[in-house]
Amino acid sequence: xxxxxxxxxxxxxxxxxxxxxxxxxxxxxxxxxxxxxxxxxxxxxxxxxxxxxxxxxxxxxxxxxxxxxxxxxxxxxxxxxxxxxxxxxxxxxxxxxxxxxxxxxxxxxxxxxxxxxxxxxxxxxxxxxxxxxxxxxxxxxxxxxxxx
DNA sequence: TTTCTTACA
DNA sequence: TGTAAGGA
Numbered sequence: 001x002x003x004x005x006x007x008x009x010x011x012x013x014x015x016x017x018x019x020x021x022x023x024x025x026x027x028x029x030x031x032x033x034x035x036x037x038x039x040x041x042x043x044x045x046x047x048x049x050x051x052x053x054x055x056x057x058x059x060x061x062x063x064x065x066x067x068x069x070x071x072x073x074x075x076x077x078x079x080x081x082x083x084x085x086x087x088x089x090x091x092x093x094x095x096x097x098x099x100x101x102x103x104x105x106x107x108x109x110x111x112x113x114x115x116x117x118x119x120x121x122x123x124x125x126x127x128x129x130x131x132x133x134x135x136x137x138x139x140x141x142x143x144x145x146x147x148x
Numbered sequence: 149t150t151t152c153t154t155a156c157a
Numbered sequence: 158t159g160t161a162a163g164g165a
Contacts, residue, residue, distance in 0.1 A: 028150065038151085039158065057165080059151055 022064070024053070030062045034070045041070065047083045049073050049090060080118060085110045 031038045044050045045060070050069055053061040069090070076086045085107070092104040 026151075037158075039160085042152090043158080057151085 024061045024063045025067075026055075027060050027062070030067060030070065033067060034074065036070055036074065044070070044073055044083075048087055049083060079114070080121075081111070081114050085114070 025033070027038045027041055030036075031041060034041075041050065041060075045052065050062075050066055050073070052066050053063070055061045072090075073086055076089065077083070081089070088104070088107045088110060092107055
């Protein structure tokens with residue numbers, strides 16, 4: 001068993017209030033609670049990432065699970081995971097969750113790739129940062145004054 | 149007032 | 158993603 005049993009994903013993004021158990025809200029309220037534009041909430045639904053109930057008048061009716069899901073989706077999106085992969089991950093997410101059971105082989109592979117992409121990006125950013133740092137150091141070392 | 153769908157910048 | 162149109 002080489003693979004980790006679980007992969008922990010940080011979704012601590014835009015956490016303003018804890019979901020209130022047993023209540024449902026319409027899109028406007030969910031938007032405020034999750035700091036997510038209604039436009040995006042509808043988009044996530046279009047991508048199958050969210051499947052809210054519908055009120056008799058056709059309005060979307062979101063429950064606690066949906067609110068939690070929005071946070072998870074936002075967190076994964078922030079980590080650069082595509083909506084397509086998020087679609088795969090969702091059924092693997094724990095209720096409260098940030099845990100992806102190792103059982104999701106495809107998801108595991110997709111996340112490995114994403115992790116590699118992030119590593120590459122981090123390496124590039126690090127080089128850029130160091131280059132700027134070197135330049136700044138040279139400027140300070142020179143006799144010439146820094147022009148305003 | 150709020151939300152809905154569709155469509156375009 | 159944002160925003161507008163035209164309804165309920």
